[in-house]
Amino acid sequence: MASLFDLLLPSCCLFCSKLSARICNDCSGECGLDPRLVFRDGLVGFSASSYTDQAKQLLRSFKELGESSLGAFLAERMKPLLTCFDEPPTCLVPVPSNALSLRERGFNPAEIIARELCRSLNGISYQNLLARTRQTKDQSRLSPGQRAENQLNSMMAKVGCERVILIDDVITTGSTLKTASKTLENSGHKVIGFLTFAETESKGCILTTQAKSPDDGGTSWN
Numbered sequence: 001m002a003s004l005f006d007l008l009l010p011s012c013c014l015f016c017s018k019l020s021a022r023i024c025n026d027c028s029g030e031c032g033l034d035p036r037l038v039f040r041d042g043l044v045g046f047s048a049s050s051y052t053d054q055a056k057q058l059l060r061s062f063k064e065l066g067e068s069s070l071g072a073f074l075a076e077r078m079k080p081l082l083t084c085f086d087e088p089p090t091c092l093v094p095v096p097s098n099a100l101s102l103r104e105r106g107f108n109p110a111e112i113i114a115r116e117l118c119r120s121l122n123g124i125s126y127q128n129l130l131a132r133t134r135q136t137k138d139q140s141r142l143s144p145g146q147r148a149e150n151q152l153n154s155m156m157a158k159v160g161c162e163r164v165i166l167i168d169d170v171i172t173t174g175s176t177l178k179t180a181s182k183t184l185e186n187s188g189h190k191v192i193g194f195l196t197f198a199e200t201e202s203k204g205c206i207l208t209t210q211a212k213s214p215d216d217g218g219t220s221w222n
Contacts, residue, residue, distance in 0.1 A: 014027075014061055015057065022067070031055065031058060032078075035080075036050065038194075038196075038199050040171065040173070040174030040177065040178065041174065043174060043178055043181055043191075044194075045171070045193040045195055046081040046084055046194075046195055047081075047199040048081060048196075048197050048198070049197060050199060051198045052198075059169055059198065062109060063105065063169065068107050068109075071112035071116050075113050078195055081195055082165070082195065085165065085192050087163065087192060088163070089124060089162075089163045089164060089192055090162045090163045091125055091126060091127045091162050091165075092114045092125070092126040092127075092195075093114070093126065093180075094108060094110035094111040094126060095176055095180050096130045096132050097110070097111075097132070098135050098136055099132060099135060110167050110168045110169060111126070111128065114167040117195075129164070129184060129187075130155050130180055130183060131157075132154060133156050134154055136151060136154050139175070144173045144175070147173050148173070148178075151175045151176050151178075152179065153179075155179055155183040157186070157187035157189070158187065159188050161188050161189060163190050164184055164190065165194065166180055166181060167195055167196075168194065169196060169197050169198070171194070171196045171198075171200070177194050
């Protein structure tokens with residue numbers, strides 16, 4: 001059935017427009033293969049890629065143009081990084097979307113990625129432990145200080161004692177992930193770290209450097 005569907009409605013590669021799967025074999029080898037250790041004010045995690053033009057185009061198609069099926073490709077690139085954490089999680093927790101974004105998109109991008117990550121993981125599921133308590137502003141239009149204020153007290157969490165890895169599509173200043181982490185820990189959970197597809201700022205380091213945090217708080221990892 002899938003083959004017949006592809007014949008009737010053939011797709012083109014998102015990047016090179018060649019008639020193929022949505023991301024052709026040639027282009028798939030160039031996207032999401034720049035893993036990095038990322039540090040944000042005491043919160044440590046990993047990203048599969050820097051914010052390249054390809055990563056930007058991929059995330060825009062996934063989040064803004066409704067191509068939710070691309071979540072499987074993002075998760076495939078992120079999955080190997082789950083083994084980089086010091087201890088295994090009991091669950092993956094997606095960062096929640098605002099109600100308005102959820103209505104407009106019809107899905108939470110972080111939840112799609114978390115669900116795809118868990119498809120072949122034994123004993124690890126994703127759980128929506130977080131929820132938004134209010135609508136926040138569009139982060140892309142805010143300064144770093146405004147982003148932190150925008151996310152302050154914007155989430156609530158279910159009480160529990162899970163070992164959590166936070167999941168999101170992209171990290172910039174880390175304000176959203178830091179709020180999510182603090183909210184979960186205030187509710188009894190242990191946040192091991194976070195995992196995203198891309199990092200938009202040069203505060204990370206390649207994975208050949210395994211130090212958990214630089215002495216200067218992050219600037220030496222540029």
